[in-house]
Amino acid sequence: MYDKPVLVYYSQDCFIQVDDTVLCHLTNNFKVVWFYLYESMQANTMRYNPVKAQEYADKYGITLEIVDPKMRRRNPENILFYKNLAKRINSYNPDIVYACEMFPFWMLTYHYVKCKNKVYGIHDVLPHYQKAGFIKKWILKKKEQYIKQNFDHIVTFSKNQQILLKEHFGKDSDMVGMSFKYFGDSKKIPSPFENGVKILFFGIISHYKGLDLLIKAMEELKLEGVNNIQLTIAGRGEAWAECQPLIKSPELYNLQVRFIENAEIPDLMGSHHFIVLPYRSATQSGPLVAALGYGVPVVAPSFGCFTDTVNTNTAVLYKQGNLKDALRNVSRMTKSEYEKMREAMAILREQYSEESIAANYIKTFKKVLDKKN
Numbered sequence: 157m158y159d160k161p162v163l164v165y166y167s168q169d170c171f172i173q174v175d176d177t178v179l180c181h182l183t184n185n186f187k188v189v190w191f192y193l194y195e196s197m198q199a200n201t202m203r204y205n206p207v208k209a210q211e212y213a214d215k216y217g218i219t220l221e222i223v224d225p226k227m228r229r230r231n232p233e234n235i236l237f238y239k240n241l242a243k244r245i246n247s248y249n250p251d252i253v254y255a256c257e258m259f260p261f262w263m264l265t266y267h268y269v270k271c272k273n274k275v276y277g278i279h280d281v282l283p284h285y286q287k288a289g290f291i292k293k294w295i296l297k298k299k300e301q302y303i304k305q306n307f308d309h310i311v312t313f314s315k316n317q318q319i320l321l322k323e324h325f326g327k328d329s330d331m332v333g334m335s336f337k338y339f340g341d342s343k344k345i346p347s348p349f350e351n352g353v354k355i356l357f358f359g360i361i362s363h364y365k366g367l368d369l370l371i372k373a374m375e376e377l378k379l380e381g382v383n384n385i386q387l388t389i390a391g392r393g394e395a396w397a398e399c400q401p402l403i404k405s406p407e408l409y410n411l412q413v414r415f416i417e418n419a420e421i422p423d424l425m426g427s428h429h430f431i432v433l434p435y436r437s438a439t440q441s442g443p444l445v446a447a448l449g450y451g452v453p454v455v456a457p458s459f460g461c462f463t464d465t466v467n468t469n470t471a472v473l474y475k476q477g478n479l480k481d482a483l484r485n486v487s488r489m490t491k492s493e494y495e496k497m498r499e500a501m502a503i504l505r506e507q508y509s510e511e512s513i514a515a516n517y518i519k520t521f522k523k524v525l526d527k528k529n
């Protein structure tokens with residue numbers, strides 16, 4: 157028996173930059189058993205690995221269970237794997253189980269987990285379907301329906317998604333938020349602002365993130381005589397194939413189209429004046445919380461997680477379709493105007509500390525446990 161309630165926290169690698177800011181603080185109130193989904197067949201895309209996960213768990217007194225299917229996501233043998241995963245979870249006799257899982261097979265685990273106190277985290281209430289095939293869309297929609305019909309306790313991570321869940325599915329949720337993300341110190345600083353503006357697009361290159369819109373805006377501004385902005389593209393993804401042909405003026409770009417290691421992020425953040433997030437739709441954004449962590453002002457459309465998080469003191473917010481105008485405003489900004497944005501971003505950062513966000517999780521989990529007692 158433990159002197160604290162047992163919390164099983166199941167997470168997959170794509171959300172690790174959210175989870176590792178929270179897990180360490182949950183140990184103050186719970187006996188934390190962390191089930192970490194590590195897909196060895198996609199090891200080159202994993203942010204964590206078993207060794208790093210174990211180091212983290214040992215540091216904070218967390219019990220770690222590595223979950224490795226060792227097969228492709230569409231392999232039907234996943235059915236048995238995720239069913240057996242429930243047995244591993246049940247062996248801890250948990251008081252509460254939390255999961256933020258995108259894969260449909262997780263629903264089998266949910267069905268066979270005996271714990272009645274189950275909390276499910278949803279980052280995207282309406283997932284990004286633009287590039288999904290018919291079968292994948294059908295599976296994801298069925299999964300959504302199952303979750304929203306069967307989960308009594310749902311967590312969302314931004315106000316806009318909390319509202320969307322209520323509007324579309326009539327489901328209430330606890331909005332816990334996301335803390336800023338800090339990957340370590342950097343000795344780099346941006347070049348003098350008056351010598352030109354360095355902007356950064358960072359992360360997975362997906363269609364909904366709008367890199368193509370950003371490149372088009374850069375090229376159009378170049379034709380208009382705006383030549384004091386340079387764009388770094390750092391990341392990779394399936395949408396790069398549609399973006400690359402749009403580049404007509406190579407001198408405007410610093411291309412780092414590859415997998416970006418966490419250790420590289422501090423220097424990326426430290427060497428740029430703005431991070432640009434030209435998303436077509438936005439629920440949450442990892443690059444946004446990284447920008448918060450390093451106090452880097454943002455250029456983004458005025459909707460979703462952007463207006464939930466930043467404001468006109470810390471970001472250049474624009475109406476969808478007006479990205480070029482926003483970049484033109486950036487090109488005309490004075491050094492003093494920019495420095496005021498940096499100062500405001502530093503103040504905003506404190507509202508998104510790990511401790512304050514973890515407190516929201518703890519409050520939610522305690523509420524769920526109290527309802528059952």
